[in-house]
Amino acid sequence: MAGPNEVDRTIHSHTTGAAAETAAAHQSEKPLKLYAGWFCPFVQRTWITLNEKNIDYQYIEINPYHKDPDFLKLNPRGLVPTLGVPVPAPVTSANANGDSNDDVTNNASAKKERKLKPIYESIVIAEYLDEHYSDTTKHGPRLLPSGDDSLAAYERARCRLWIDHISSRIVPAFYRFIQHTPEKDGQYTIDDAREELLKQMKVFFQEVIDLDGEREEMGQASGPWFLGKRFSLVDVTLIPWALRLFLIDHYKPSGVGIPEEGKGGEDEEVWRRWRGWFGKVRERDSVMSTMSAREKYIEVYQRYAEDKTGSQVGQATRGGKSMP
Structure with missing residues (x-):
């Protein structure tokens, strides 16, 4: 499959207008990270969802044709949008059983450790955000109907x-x-x-x-x-x-x-x-x-x-x- 050509490589590299103001307001370090390409409509699906649900996140601009090595380590497919999600480190069975005081200490530390994991595909990301940030008092109405009936x-x-x-x-x-x-x-x-x-x-x-x-x-x-x-x-x-x-x-x-x-x-x-x-x-x-x-x-x-x-x-x- 052909790679990016010169037309793709020379695209404008960052947000402008209202999007630039929104991106600037989300530059500080946050656990949840949106890796985005400003022009991409799939990215905009995710961005709308984050803002609609009042979720705190860090906006990181990615040029899909000049992918940063650190971004590729997170998501080797190199797709935007990618959501970097802080996932708790797994607790070992020994720690979970609390076999000793040291184990209890290690268990507590393990619970605090979080590793950034990628979620991609814009609809998958949106459903994840709607499900995970489900507190309507903080994040507004659900974007998909909720309920067990x-x-x-x-x-x-x-x-x-x-x-x-x-x-x-x-x-x-x-x-x-x-x-x-x-x-x-x-x-x-x-x-x-x-x-x-x-x-x-x-x-x-x-x-x-x-x-x-x-x-x-x-x-x-x-x-x-x-x-x-x-x-x-x-x-x-x-x-x-x-x-x-x-x-x-x-x-x-x-x-x-x-x-x-x-x-x-x-x-x-x-x-x-x-x-x-x-x-x-x-x-x-x-x-x-x-x-x-x-x-x-x-x-x-x-x-x-x-x-x-x-x-x-x-x-x-x-x-x-x-x-x-």
Whole structure:
């Protein structure tokens, strides 16, 4: 597999705008560490989750194409986001039995020792954070429905189904669209790419709207978020790519193609829901505080628009493979 090319190696190296302020506020040494690449939408999923749940962490910028050796020791795969999690050292059976006073002392020391362990894959990280930082008085509402009853279990499963739809349908369609070049017309046209992205977005927002009223029957409010009035991990999963749709408008003829208000035809209600949801996205502090300057995204995504990137995502899209 080809490695990073010069286009990738020369990208801007740090956050700007609101994201720079957020990163600066999280530079001090903390047990929990976020290894991030400022431009990466997968990283933004994790960053939103950390800020949404008011979790204390240290932000560490990683250039994915100039990986620090210490970072590779932590996560040899070199993926961002990576969460460095302080995990207690295991207690030996001898210490656990308390065989002597020395053993008791050693046991106490062992409990205090913590080793940094990596968690990666943005959805896995988000679920870990939601589960581990579950005290709602400190960390706000859970991002996935909690509870042991059958309805809560069903709602968690439903959330995960639509998280999968975003990750396996909408996100690949985004990259297929932005990486289209005229040379690809023999494989698929730009109109094909646009149609696929809009189709998968409509499938998702049709579910959010719930036109058949099933959610009202279950006592749940409709909108503005996937779980009604409650912001959730489903919303977090989609937000980074929703915020980057302007790049397709910038780089591709005729842009994304989302119809203007009142011009959606039979899909007007779906796009009305999209507009309401996206408006709320742009008002949410945990989201906008993790965005860098617009012009820097335009600059860094040119490599995707010209299909020159050597990133794992870019290579997967180019080769018709699933997301890494």
